[in-house]
Amino acid sequence: MEKMLVCIQCPQGCKLVVSYSGEQVTVTGNKCPRGAGYAKQELINPCRTLTTTVKTAFVDFPLLPVRTLGEIPLKKVFGAMGEISRLLVKKRLRPGDLVLENLSGTHVPLIATDDMTMGEQNVKGSEICG
Amino acid sequence: MSGAKWDVAVIGAGPAGLAAAIAADKAGARVCLVERESRPGGILKQCIHDGFGLVRYSQKLSGPEYAWRDIQQIKERGIKLFTDTFLLGLERGKERFALTLQNSKQAVFPIAAKALVAATGCRERTARQVFIHGQRPAGVYTAGTVQRLINIGGHLPGKNCVILGSGDIGLIMARRLTLEGAKVLGVYEIKPEPSGLTRNIVQCLEDYNIPLHLSTTVSKVHGSERTEGVSICRVDEKLRPLPGSEEYVPCDTLVLSVGLIPENDMLLPLGTEIDPRTGGPVVDQLLATTLAGLYSCGNALHVNDLVDYVSESGEIAGSAAARSALGKQNCPRHVPVIPRGDIHYVVPQKLDIAAGGQGIIYFRAARTLADASVEISAGGQALQQKKYPAVRPPEMERIVLDLALLPPGTKELSLNLRG
Numbered sequence: 277m278e279k280m281l282v283c284i285q286c287p288q289g290c291k292l293v294v295s296y297s298g299e300q301v302t303v304t305g306n307k308c309p310r311g312a313g314y315a316k317q318e319l320i321n322p323c324r325t326l327t328t329t330v331k332t333a334f335v336d337f338p339l340l341p342v343r344t345l346g347e348i349p350l351k352k353v354f355g356a357m358g359e360i361s362r363l364l365v366k367k368r369l370r371p372g373d374l375v376l377e378n379l380s381g382t383h384v385p386l387i388a389t390d391d392m393t394m395g396e397q398n399v400k401g402s403e404i405c406g
Numbered sequence: 407m408s409g410a411k412w413d414v415a416v417i418g419a420g421p422a423g424l425a426a427a428i429a430a431d432k433a434g435a436r437v438c439l440v441e442r443e444s445r446p447g448g449i450l451k452q453c454i455h456d457g458f459g460l461v462r463y464s465q466k467l468s469g470p471e472y473a474w475r476d477i478q479q480i481k482e483r484g485i486k487l488f489t490d491t492f493l494l495g496l497e498r499g500k501e502r503f504a505l506t507l508q509n510s511k512q513a514v515f516p517i518a519a520k521a522l523v524a525a526t527g528c529r530e531r532t533a534r535q536v537f538i539h540g541q542r543p544a545g546v547y548t549a550g551t552v553q554r555l556i557n558i559g560g561h562l563p564g565k566n567c568v569i570l571g572s573g574d575i576g577l578i579m580a581r582r583l584t585l586e587g588a589k590v591l592g593v594y595e596i597k598p599e600p601s602g603l604t605r606n607i608v609q610c611l612e613d614y615n616i617p618l619h620l621s622t623t624v625s626k627v628h629g630s631e632r633t634e635g636v637s638i639c640r641v642d643e644k645l646r647p648l649p650g651s652e653e654y655v656p657c658d659t660l661v662l663s664v665g666l667i668p669e670n671d672m673l674l675p676l677g678t679e680i681d682p683r684t685g686g687p688v689v690d691q692l693l694a695t696t697l698a699g700l701y702s703c704g705n706a707l708h709v710n711d712l713v714d715y716v717s718e719s720g721e722i723a724g725s726a727a728a729r730s731a732l733g734k735q736n737c738p739r740h741v742p743v744i745p746r747g748d749i750h751y752v753v754p755q756k757l758d759i760a761a762g763g764q765g766i767i768y769f770r771a772a773r774t775l776a777d778a779s780v781e782i783s784a785g786g787q788a789l790q791q792k793k794y795p796a797v798r799p800p801e802m803e804r805i806v807l808d809l810a811l812l813p814p815g816t817k818e819l820s821l822n823l824r825g
């Protein structure tokens with residue numbers, strides 16, 4: 277069996293040809309080793325980085341941009357969005373800080389990607405304590 | 407009324423302006439950064455998706471993470487940053503630029519700078535500029551506005567969306583709208599090929615079963631208060647509507663991703679020469695414009711597709727502006743760079759051959775070509791060649807030219823792209 281894929285690991289977007297029979301998988305067309313890993317994963321269980329926002333308790337910074345620290349299965353993305361929509365961030369986080377340790381049972385953490393302490397001095401007193 | 411005196415003033419604290427200010431500071435100049443919004447970071451603040459920084463940091467960062475790295479440096483270096491501050495007026499004096507700024511703390515106040523870096527980014531093309539007919543109902547947005555509404559404001563602008571244009575921002579927003587619970591009915595592209603990266607077609611459209619319709623455009627918006635639907639039609643090879651191909655698609659939101667235009671309004675009174683092909687100033691490889699002391703970088707210079715090269719241009723402009731302000735610049739000697747063959751545009755448009763060192767040349771192809779090669783030549787003599795498996799108009803190409811290769815007495819350079 278043969279399958280055509282486009283590697284999405286970097287902007288090069290290599291066109292991959294994946295041939296497989298049983299356990300045996302060969303990948304061609306990849307300009308770097310990451311392409312082969314991507315193609316194999318894509319056959320078994322496509323995974324993606326999820327980026328979105330989480331509500332916060334701060335009026336000057338109502339939404340915190342977040343991403344998964346690693347990839348999660350594509351089929352779990354909507355479930356994860358549901359879980360994320362119920363979160364509320366009550367501390368001022370900075371990029372890399374942990375928002376959630378295990379997103380939707382994937383064992384992949386969710387991390388902050390923006391700095392909520394920026395611009396804080398302008399709005400002292402507007403914090404809602406949490 | 408000259409106010410505080412700076413060596414270099416940078417207008418705009420997006421990735422280009424941040425990099426320019428850091429580079430000017432490193433070069434020993436006293437530099438200030440002026441930003442109209444309340445936080446630095448420019449458009450990256452709302453680009454929460456990942457994929458930034460692969461060239462500069464070998465990592466897939468989100469937009470805010472990428473900007474944060476530069477913002478940290480601005481803080482560590484103690485560079486003066488005016489936020490919530492608008493540039494109202496700009497004049498060229500004998501020795502300095504006179505800037506009139508406005509903010510809520512200092513009201514209207516002047517500053518002066520020996521050199522100026524314009525890093526004001528770009529704006530989006532709107533419905534009027536792509537000739538969509540109909541009244542002006544609510545529900546027609548540019549992709550960047552939708553991005554801002556969702557990612558910064560937390561508002562979903564509609565439930566059933568049609569996207570016009572297959573540029574990367576439109577593709578990213580198709581996925582974002584879907585994740586937030588809206589239905590994206592389709593992406594319509596007038597050209598026969600998508601203008602965004604293939605990886606974005608895969609991870610933003612195919613992952614979520616969003617259809618992409620090529621050679622198709624939106625001809626009319628229906629509705630008076632709120633958008634109720636759009637007419638779409640197929641086009642021929644010359645992009646003319648095909649009679650009888652019109653179809654009605656009910657929707658409450660039309661998202662436009664139809665291109666970006668460099669933002670240089672503030673430079674117009676200064677009389678800087680603007681290149682009609684890029685929409686940005688005419689510059690040399692140091693990103694010096696035709697007005698002494700004025701530099702341009704980032705999306706204000708020409709629309710970039712990778713932020714990594716935006717930062718690169720900021721660094722070049724910032725350090726050149728610092729050298730000019732500190733009187734370390736040699737007298738320039740310019741020769742034009744002439745685009746030939748299938749080149750759509752080239753930046754820089756001229757080279758200062760007195761500067762020496764290297765020159766980075768960016769260009770875009772006028773059409774998609776397979777097995778392309780580009781040749782830089784001077785006086786009929788080939789200096790450098792580069793081959794590409796394919797070149798596409800949406801993807802910017804970059805060549806580093808060693809100026810020592812130029813033969814003595816060079817009068818012009820030509821850049822020739824062939825398929």
Ligand SMILES: Cc1cc2nc3c(=O)[nH]c(=O)nc-3n(C[C@H](O)[C@H](O)[C@H](O)COP(=O)(O)OP(=O)(O)OC[C@H]3O[C@@H](n4cnc5c(N)ncnc54)[C@H](O)[C@@H]3O)c2cc1C
Pocket residue numbers: 417418419420421422423440441442443447448449450453458491492493525526527528529530549550551553574575578666669672703704705706710711712713714716
């Ligand atoms: C909606 C949108 C989405 C994008 N998405 C991506 C993407 O996903 N990936 C990617 O690589 N690139 C993307 N780009 C391209 C992106 O613009 C560049 O990569 C990069 O952010 C450009 O940096 P810049 O510093 O030139 O401009 P900007 O980031 O636009 O920064 C310009 C800054 O100048 C300020 N400014 C302007 N005029 C004035 C004034 N008169 N006074 C004071 N301040 C002023 C603005 O407020 C802004 O902060 C996107 C562009 C847009 C418009």
Ligand code: SF4
Pocket residue numbers: 283284285286287288289290305306307308309310311312
């Ligand atoms: S195979 Fe390597 S070079 Fe090609 S797109 Fe994937 S990551 Fe990029």
